[in-house]
Structures are given as C-alpha cells and as structure tokens.
Amino acid sequence: MGVGGHFWDLLKPNARHEGPDFLRNKRIAVDLSFWIVQHETAIKTYVRKPHLRITFFRTINLYSKELLELFGMPVVKAKGEAEALCAQLNSEGYVDACITADSDAFLFGAKCVIKSVRPNSKEPFECYHMSDIEAGLGLKRKHLVGISLLVGNDHDLKGVPGIGLDTALRFVQNFTEDEILDRMLYCAGIVPYKIEDDTPCRLHEIGNGDTPLFQGGIKSLDDCTPGSDESSQKIRCSHCSFCGHPGSKRAHFKSSCQYCTTSNGERCVKKADGFRCDCSACDMGRKEKEQKKQENWRTKVCSKIAMESNFPNAEIIEMYLCDNHSCFSGTFVYIPTDGPCISWGSPKTEMLVDFLACHKLWEPSYIRRMILPMLSTIFLREMATNRGKTLLYGQYEFDSVLRVKIRNGRQFYVVKWRKAVTALSRAMCTIPSRELDMQQDVVEFDESPDLLEEPDGPKIHVDEGSCYLVTDENMDLVRAAYPEKVERFLHEKELKESKRRKSSSLRSEGTRETSKSTESRGVQLSITEFFRSSKVQVVVKPGEDLTQIPDGQSKEKRERPTQNLSKSVRRRLLFD
Template sequence: MGVGGNFWELLKPYARREGFDFLRNKRVAVDLSFWIVQHENAMKATHVRKPHLRLTFFRTINLFSKFGALPVFIVDGTPSPLKAQARIARYFGSCGIELTSLPVSEGVSAERSSMFSSRVQECVELVKLLGMPVLQAKGEAEALCAQLNSEGHVDACITADSDAFLFGAKCIIKRFCPNSKEPFECYNMSDIEAGLGLKRKHLIAISLLVGNDHDMNGVRGIGLDNALHFAKAFNEDDILNRLQEIGKGDTSQIPSCTKFEDNIDVDGNCPNIKQPHCSLCGHPGSKKDHMKFSCESCVTKDDEGCQRKPEGFKCDCCSCVLNRRHKEQKREENRYSKICHKIAEEPNFPKDEIIDMYLCNDNGYFSASDGPRIIWGKPNIEMLIDFLNFHQCWEPSYIRRTMFPMMSTIFLRDMSTPTGETLLFGQYEFDSVERVKMRYGYQFYVVKWKRAGVNINTSKVPSNESSVQQDVVELDEMVDLLDDAPEIHVDGCSFLFTDENMDLVGTAFPAEVKSFLQEQERKRRKNPKSRFQENEKPASPNSRSTQLSITEFFPSTKIKHRQSKQREESSNDADSEGSKSSKMKRNMSNSDKLPKSVRRRLLFD
C-alpha cells in the first residue's frame, strides 16, 4: 500500500516509460514479498502449482537475461508493531467490523503468517540457487531497498509501496511489461521535486496527514489535496517541526507563502481603496462619464461609448488586483486554519516513532563503513533441477532448456575476463552470429551455439505442466521466454539459437562480430538493389499490390469500361448495336469534356 489517499495517482503525471535497455548492466533492488503477493493475487482463480516459485523463477531469468539487469533480492525482517496493528485494522475494516468496538490489546504479534513465511523462504532458496544475492532487512523490505538506492549501492528499486520514497528512494519501478517497447513504469524523485515541489520530508508530512501503512487513519477530514496544499506552504526543514507544534495546539503562526503586501501593488504606489467602476465596460470610472466618451482602456471611436465587458472580465487596475489578493489571502488563511484545527484535535499527532522510522538510515544488517556484501554467482544447475523437480514436477531437460538464455548471458559476460570458461553449460561452444533480429523495437544478434558432444534430449514440457501454462497464459508475464526458447536442429550436429544483446556479443567475440558485419556489407555491395528488384518489375493494373497514380488510373479504367460496353453490345442485333454504340460514343465524347471530379464520381457510381 504505502501512502494512502491514492498517492500513486498524484505521482502518475511524472511517471516515465523507459525503454528495453533501461536496466542493462544496472543493479536493481527487488522487494521479494511484493512479487509473491502480487502474483498470488493474480492467480487465485487458476490452479497453478506453487505460483510464487514458478513466477519468481521466470521473472528472475527474464530480468537477468532479457533486460540485462543485476537483481538484488530484499526480504522483510520483523515488521513494526504499528504496521501489525494497521494490518489488523485493515482486515477488520474490510470485514465491516467497527474498529472502535475492538478491544485495545498490547503486544500484538508483528510476525507474518507461517504460510506466507514458508513461501518467502522457498523463493529465497530458489533465487540463491540461481546465483542471486539476497539481503534481509531489519524491518520493511522497501526501507532497505530505498537505503541501498539512496546510498548508491543499487540504481533502482522494484516495488509498489509508495512509502519507499519516504525512506529515501531515488528511482522506483512500479511495474514492468516485458512484451512492450517501453516495459518499465519508472518514477524518479527528481521529477517529483521539479513537478510538485515536494521533497522527502514533504512526502512524510503528507503520509502523516492522509494515512500510511503504520497509521491508516491519518488526520480525519484531511484528504490528499488539502495535505498537498498544506505541505507546500512550508520548506522541507520546517514542515515536520511545524506539524509537531500544531499537534501541541499552536495554530497561531501563518506560513509566509500565504501572506501578501497590504498597501502596495506591483509598482509600489497604489493604496488599498476600492475605486468605482463602470458597470458597462468594467474599467475605473462611472457609467455616466463613460456614456459620453469612451474611457482610456476602451478602444472605440470618439462618438461611441465604451464597449460592453466580455463574460468573465477581470479589471487589472491597482485596486482590483489588491482586492483579489486580499480575498485569496483570506481563503488561504481560512483553509490553513481549518487544517490546523483538525490536526490539533487529533490525539497523539504526529507519532514520533513513524517519523523516526522513515528518517532512519540503518535498515540492514551491515555497517555503514563496510556496506552490504552483494555478489552475483553462477546458478547451481544440478541442485536447481532437484529443487524444481521436487516443487514443480518439471523434467530436467525442460529446466536446462529454460535456463539456457540465462546461462548464455553469464557466459558472454564472463568471456571478457581472463578466467572465462570456453564452453557454455560445459557442452556448447560459440559457432557464429546467424543474423540480426528485431524484437520490441530493439535489435539483437541471433547467436548460433554448437554442441561439442552428442545430441541432447529435446523432450518438451510434461503434459500436465503444459495444461497449467495454458491456464495462466494471460497472467504469466514470463510465458514469452518459453516461446522464445532455444531452437534445436539435428543434422549430424546439435545447434541452439539464442537472442543476445549486440554490445554483449561484440565484447565477448569481437572478431566474429566483425566478420559477420563485413559479410553483411559485402552482400549489400554485391547486390545493392536486391531488395528493390521486385518493385521494379512491371505489374498489371489488376494487381492489388500496385497503386496507380490518378492519371494512370482513369485512362486504364476508361478503356476497361469501353471494352465491356462493346462486348455487351456485340450480342444484340445489328441495328440496335449500331444505335447503342453511336449513343455510347456520344456519351463518352461528352463525358470527356466533364471535369475530372465529375468523371470520378460517375465512374464509381
């Protein structure tokens, strides 16, 4: 949830749709609990065996191999007691039970349910077998994600909890759609500061007013608009202190941004006195004087009076400007006063423990000097096969085939180091760059891998698993990875094809890529017009693929029309044929004299 009051809708205008390579070679912190909750809610109506494992597996491979990111998984620690109470209040509220009727209980358990905790542990074991680093937070996972982002350990956070900004996050990826040209919906704190003028402490103040995960109610009677308006009235250093003062009953101070100068205008020479205005044109002066001669502000002839003022007219004279300013100031003061009184009536507001929690920069089990230990390893294939075979009942050949894109990405990255292995999976070697492929608006190399030994087993997914995948095809965003699985050809040798990042292949095998590009250039030079030869062949007017110009279309159509008329007339009597043909000739000769627009209308009618 995060901040209440449709907080994401407030930030929606400042979202960015980032492209396919946005996370290429970037470190990203992933709120693992968010993934589990998100996909379990999406698959409640389906019969998928352990969807949290299945979708974590495919999404991790997709994030690593397809988008080129380096994910760091963050696991929740012990939630604060305030969040546990808010969670209980949310549950009873959804059941229609009055919260005031609930007894106040001390020592509420902050631990999550044992079922959810077991699912988290299974996902942790899975991502560790995939070679991904896992860090545990002291409290909220989004708090550690935000700390890693603000300290520069990661480049972005993947979470849907908007309070990650309150913990100090700089870049949040709320959702991503792999099957689009712009898969990432990204929010940057710099864009929010530039667009709304709000900084971290401003967002904390808004969350205290409208409610959050640790205090669902906030201040009664204050919505997001009033909270936003109130927060903008103070700078970042004063907003939280002012909230504490108002919570103690001090509502006398007025923010400086609501004050205006009383007796001077922009030029500094006009008193605050309302002058008489003409009811006809709306400018200073009486209507009687303006009936004889037009005022200086109206542009008319001397013998005519002033012009009638248009609808919505506002006079720009000194007294009217000051009058509008005073009215606006009065409205602002009344609005501010109402908000202050509502805050003062709220008991124990604001809660200092919530403010301290949001401003805390110690959310992980590591020292500030050493930093977190983040290391990406290689997948343990054999143990991973045993794990997925036990939990998902997948065949080993299917698991190896699905893991191939991830292993090829690791192999290409390791080729730039002296200690890189020479065989992929210990069995395949780089053969060649087959071609360039366009996918989602981006170019990839189709790499051909040759197996050094005997042919591998090409068995497919088990039948029961195939039916499961068919059930969740609309919900599983990783299904395209299975559709793009390496294709196997058996012709004396075994070959597999994968789509790889062009820069990654160029760094790992520069000589082979250079040879491929030279060959492509040689083909283009040898036959530069090959792609246009088919278009240069003459085509008949009947061809649907040929679009004639207007000057070519009408003569050819006119000839067809004449020929069809002549064939119809040849089947009649000689006398009638002569009369009809002479009549047709007269009509055609007359139609030639008509304008082209008329001939076109007659032709199609």
Template structure:
C-alpha cells in the first residue's frame, strides 16, 4: 500500500530502530484500518473477533507498557480515484483481464464491505470505552494521521502506507520487532531529506511516475531507480511544474549544464577535438618523442623514455577530462530524453487531482483555527466489562485483570500531577516497591498493590522448587509480539499478606511517590553495603531462605490470591470445562499457569473473588 515500485526498500537505509522508551509520553496517531487488516491476516487459528481482541491488547500495551498516548483514526469516504484503483487491483489479483473497468461513482466505496465496516465500528466503540480518542478522516486515514503529525498534534504515525510522507508526515513507525531492545522501525522525513535530498514534492513526483494507491500503473517503463534519478535533478519548487511541461509535450532542457568556457581546454580546443596522446604512456604528445625522452608526466630514472601505461589507465589532462565530461553530459541528455518521451506518451499526465489530494491540508472534520479535539479519559469499566463479555465471552474478573496495568498507569499519572487519596479500582492502594526488574534491556519498578479493605492470609504452600520467583529478572526471548503479549499482574504473598505486582516506569513512579522511591533506594544502598562487608553470611542466609519450605517471598498465581470456598453460583461440570477452555484460549499470549491448589473450584469463581 502507498507508493509502488518497492518504495520502502528505497527508504530502508534511512530507517531507525528506536528503543523501548521511544514512545514514552508521546502522542501517536494509528491507522485503525491497518490494524484490523493486520489482525485478521496474522491470526491463523480460530479466534472470536480477532480485531477486537488484538485491538484491546495492543491499546493497553501502548498505553501502559510503552507509555504512549494513542489516537485512532478511521477512514472516511474514499475518492473516486481510490475506488477505481481498488476495482483495478481486484481485477488484477483475480487474474481477470478487462479493457473497460467499471467506474466508481463519487462517494461510493469499492473496497469497504459491510463486514469490514462492522469490524471498524466495533473497534471504535471499544476505543471509546477505553477512553482513547477517535477521529474520522474525510478520505484516507493516513492522510489525517500525516496532517496531525505535520501540525504537531501528534508526535508520530503508526501506518504501513508510505504515501503518509506524501501527505506531510514527519515521523512514521512502520513495524514492530518482537522481543527486541529496539522494537520500533521508524522513518523520519529529516533523515530522508539528508540522505536522498528528497522533499515532499519530490516524493509526490516519484509516486506519479511509479504508481500509487490512486493510479496503480504510473508511467510505463519507469521504475523506482529511474524515477529517483530523474527527480533528483530538480528542486522541490520546480519538479511538479517540469512534469506538467513534459506531459504537455513542451521542449525540455536537461538541468545538468556545463558552461561554455568550461567546454574549452587551455589551448582553446573543443572537447570534441582531442589532443594527440602517446600510445605507450598514454600522456599528451607524440610516441616518437616519448621513446627518446620521458615526458613531463613520466618520471624515469635513466631518462631514456616514458613508462608503459598500466591496464585501465585514464589520462588526467584537461583535454581528456573535458572529453569525458562531455560524454557523460551527452549520455545524461539522451537518458533524460528517453524518460521525457515515456512521460509525454502517458495520457493525462500528471493528474492534478492526485497532486491536489496529496497537498491538501484539510483531511479532518475540524477547523484549522480550533484544531482537533483530542483528550484521553478514564476507561468506563462497567460498560467495558459488559462489552467484552458480550463480544468475547470473557469473564469480568479476567477483563479487570487485563485492565489492571492500564489502570495503574492512569492512577500513577494522576498521582504525579494532582495527588489524591483515591484508590486504584476503588479497591487497591499503593503498598511499596518490591524490586527493580530488567526487561528487554530496560529497568522497571515492581510495584506492590494491596487491597484497601484488608488482606487475607493465603494458606497455599510455598514453591516446592525452592526458587523465589520474585527475584528473577526477566529478559525473555520468547517469540511474542511486544504489542500483542499482555502483561498480567502477578500475585505475591509476604508476611501473610497478598499483593498484586505490576511493572511500572521508574520515572512515573518517582513522580507519583518520590518519598517511597527515596526510601527504596536507601534500603538498596544499605543492602549493597552489607553485601560488600559480609558476602559469606549473606549468601548463607539466602541459601537458607531459598531452601526453607515456608519461604515468604513466593509468587503465587491468580487463583491462589485469596482462600476460596465453594460458591453457590458454581456452574455444572459441563459448563466448568467450557469456561476453562475459553479462559485458556483468551489468555493465549500469557505464560503457562500452575495448577490451582483447589481444583474443585472453577477458575471463573476464583477470579471474581479478586476482581469483582
């Protein structure tokens, strides 16, 4: 999608692989249609409504894990040219040859069927329940994303459509690398200008020559390399006017020009009249004279003659340099003439409606003075639970568990700006910092949250393996997409109290709870000092605590957070197996869980004890 002719391969050398915190506190516009198409293509197994499932996971991860402020943009009514191009692409992919394709009427979308439109509408409803702003474009979504980026409303765009640069985008995130310390493949317009010397109108000219989403064919016989070489010969303000002149068949002059005085050598000879050169040494002069005495260009010890020229020798005299320059100019003129002939043969080239569409800066339903209304709100948890329960058949406790990292991020941001005594989820309060975790090369604070209503001691036995999972640093190598892998809050029991554990940005926690961070660092410094003074005793103490059957730092799974009893709402045996099957399917991106210590109690009931 976007500019044809492997346009992304042309820009690939100027891409950047940005780090894990690249989007921290940045606003990013997302082409929602691209996500929906990508989700449906990526999931091979049967998943109920994959567009909702992965939009939900990705939005939470962008917001909590990467610290971004996403803005969704949806397509509006496509232009007649875009609809015509979709019809042509359909005929081409189907192998149907047709000399007369049907012409799409204005305002009629040729590629947006009712099923896809319904998927978009469901994702829009989900985004609004999550508190994420959604904007509708007048035409293409990438056009509005680019306008928001160029006007400074957002800091980057997430889209694979390369024509976003033609609409004016400054920074595009094309793809994500799973489990990488530099997950974002990012393209900046400033890097493209510095590397290729191309600006926005240059890129528009290239798209007109090689084809784009609105004109698939472009100019016959011109590829991406020829188009690049051609447009680089002109300035940004001149390139589109030149294309209009060539398209009309007007006379064309090659921009590469050599001044008349530079075409003459020292003796006043034309570059077409080359000086006589010695066939033995290759320098100017007569061979007979060079056999007796060496010329001024050759240095021979015996002074008996010139040196034989090596293989591939090229003379550097003024006459030879001017002759070579003249040949290169002639070759360039012939090449440009061929390109211009191909352009002149193309009917109705260039299309002004395509140029005007790319240069248009009115792609959204808002005025230039007021700007778009972009604001992020708190998720509507009650309606969100009902929505996902209806469309995904997820248990309410499972939904609240997935939402916990996003809600904790919102809570910490609010505490950093306007400290209040409110509770997370209305039930949990900040307890303390447990440790520092390293993940994908970046550090996070592991925050402990406890229920404000009081904690209930768990009677679950300690981990029999003797390993304390709360001190393991994660730097996983599993092949899971960072956006699609959901981070579930872990559960830990210490001193008879149960806590939820989340990974939080260190700067965000420091802004929300500076005193807690200061106290945590002081404790860590004291531990480091003691470790340096008595390394032997501390290692022995760690061995005892790890082998103790009643270790207090054991990390428990979600089903062991509270002691549970048989609920009167227990489902029947058949319903229980079905519920377990759905839960396993929905949490496919999470890590395998241990078996519950109470196998007779359904998993859905145990979750409700914590999150209902």
C-alpha cells in the first residue's frame, strides 16, 4: 500500500514509460512482498494447520537464502520493511532502481522506483524518478512524509479524518522542506540541534490547536490586509457601467476615459463579457477576497488537524527518515572509480549441483544444462572487462555467432560454444554443417507467452567430432566481449545478402523478358488457353456401346479429376 489516498494517481503524470532495455546493465533491488501477496491471494486455500505452514515457509526461506548464496548473490536481511531497505540501497548508490508497489519507498529515500514489471511482456512499465516529482509537483522527501501523516500510511491508516490527498498536497506546498518536518522534530525532542529563529514549529503547533504562520508567497491576514487608517481613507470609486473603468457614465459620454482608446476620441468602448477592471482599488478588493478565502480554508484544515491527538507521530517520522534499515558491511564493496556497488561473486557450481540434486532430486546433467546460460552471461561480462579467462566452465570456448533470434520483441545472438573431443558416445541433436550454413541467415522468432513452460536450456549438437552448445546471448554483451567474431558474422551475412539480391535480380529480369515475349506476340489468348480444361474424356472402344457403360463408372470418371478443385474453378471449367 504505502501512502493512502490514491497516492500513485498523484504521481502518475510524472511517470516515465520505459521498456525492457531500461533494465539492461543495471542493478535492481526487488521488493518480493508484493509478488508474494499476489501469489497467496491467487491461491485462496484454507490452511488447516497454520503452524506447520509457517514452519514450512520459514524453512523454504532458509533454503532460498542458501541457494542464492551458492549462486554468488549477496543476501541482506532487512530490519523492518523490505521497501525501506531497497530505498536505502538506491539512495546510497548500491543499486540503480527499486521494483516495489509500495509508494512509501520515496519516503524512505528512494530515487528511482519501478512500480511493476511483467516478465515476458512487451508493454512499457512505469518508472518514477524523484527528480521528476520535485520538478513537477514541487515536493521533496519531507513533503511526502507530511502528506503521509495527513492522508494515512501503513503505520497510521486513518491519518487525519476529513483531509484528502488534494487538501494535503495544497497544505504541504505552503511550507519549505525544513519547516514542515525539521521544526516539528525539534519540538518533539528528536532533532538534537536548535533552530536559531523564533518561528514556531508548524505541524506541531497545528496539533496543539494553534494557527500556523505561512511563509513565502502566502502571509498572514494581518500582513496582507490594509491597516485601519488606510481602510478609513479608502473611498469606493464609482465605475462606468458602459466601459467598466473608473468614472461616471455621464462623464464618459462626453469624452472617452484614459483607459479607452478610440479613433475619434468621442465615446468609450463597450466592455466585453467577463470584463475585469485592473485599477488599484479593484485589484486590492480581489486580493482581500482571495486572502479571506484562503484564510477560511486554512482555518478549517487546522481545526481538523487540531482535533487529532498525538499529531504528528514522531515515531513514524523517525522511521521514514532513518537511513539504517540493515547492516550490510562486508556484503558490498566500494570501488573508488564507480562508488559503492554490489559484489556479485562467482557461482559455486559443484556445490550448487549437489544442493539441487539433494533438495530437488534433479539429475546433475540437467542442472548443469539449466545453469549454463547464466554461466555464459557471467563469462561474457568477465570477458568484456577482463581478458584473462578464456574457457566457459573450464571446458567450452567461444566459436562463432550462428544467427539472430528475436524473443519478446528483443534481438539476441545465437552463440556456438565449442568443445573438442575425440569421440562422443551420444548427442542430443546432430546438425550437419550444410544446415548450419543455411540457418545463419535465418532470424528466429520465439514469442511463446506461456509462463508455466520450462525455459529452454542450451541446445547441444555434434559436428565434425566437436561438441557444440548453442545459447542465446545479449547482442551488446557479445559485441563487447568478442568484437572480431561479431564483425566476421556481419561480414558473412552481408556477403550472403548481396548474393541473394543478385540472384533475385536475375530471376526478376528473366521473368520480365518472358512477359515481354508474351506481349510481343500481339495475339489475344482465348479463354481455353487461360483455363485449361481438365475434364476426362471417355474413350469408347470399337464395338462398345455407350449405353453399356455403367452410370457409376462414368460418373466416377467425370468427378475424379475435379474433386480436389474449388467450386469456382469447377464452374469456370463447365464453360469449356
């Protein structure tokens, strides 16, 4: 949930619609709580023994933690909210964005929040940047905390009764970021430093039933309204009913006023519909009305806030502004050139195989085949940055780029990994070299939307005594790791396309010459030359009577040639 009052609708005009490429080469912190709640809501099963269920899922969580550590991923335990830890990682630069459906991630300090991501989907997702919110709404982190206190949040669902999101937004925009929370925290005894000026703290003062002073463009009523002496001297001047400017109609009838400019200068111009006089007296009157309206609105809001006890809640404010939601020293590393980053170690392959074989009862060969795409991606990343490692999994080396494949609207390179062997007892699939050459120019489409289907592992085939693995890899990653291999593939592809264009042009020229020779005859073809007759002619032997031929046999002979033709073709053939 996060902040109440349809808070996402307030932020939606400032959202950026990004595609899957936005996540490429980025570190993302994922809040799994929303996905877990969706899963449990979809199941809707009655739990007979909840204590066994809790024990089961806690055990699964322990196994999941061990599994992630075997993959080389860092595992961090949050002290409280998951989105709070994700926001802390984002604000401190460990990750580039957070994936969470809780809007209070901004209150915890997140800079970039992705609301939801649908796997295997081409639709763009909503991405929110704190800089866009500040530019579009003029709200900073502490402003958002103030809104959550007024409309409600996960820790105070009701908020202040009678105050909605629009009212809260309008209210907090009257304060600077320091005034709305810092002075409130000082009055609550949380902030250790002292505020030098004597201006009373804002929300704390409202909670005690006092009316706040507004800074900036909105001042108190006494500052904006004229004094008693000034109001006594102010005389309401009359306005012309014809042109609407100061003065009498009789005076303007004789000659035009100074505000009206006419060609002959005899009479004023009739005022238009919705006319507003811009004289000083009218302008002052409008300001006074607007000030009274604003003051009445502030009084109503302050009276609603004053009715709430323990407002503002200092514990909620301290929780949102806290920057220590977990202790992850040693889990991450700091690179002087790039700053803090996640240290993703190499997977412990053999221990991972033993773990899955023990707990999932999978075959070791199947496990190695399923984790190989992940190992190949990690290998290509290492090759793009460091050329020290040459073999994938200590056995396979990069051979060539086979073709281009499109999956979910994105292009991938199909890469061949080679392992030289003298003899191979068996192979899953054998692809001749001639067929491989034909497949290099084929763009394969894989748009399977079935999420329950098992992901495809690497395909294995044998060619000329060598074992090949075929995997789908990111095009930019392959280009960065093996630029010469990619250039060779593109060059060969360009040569084949040029040969294909030449052959197609020759065929088109031959077809054009044939059509010209047909047109050069200058003879109009008959309908029988366009539509050849396929009727079966019954040959009668000498001495054989037509009446002796059975009807079924003659009908069969007539219908057999045309039984596979369409009705329209058979109708045309009847005219021959």
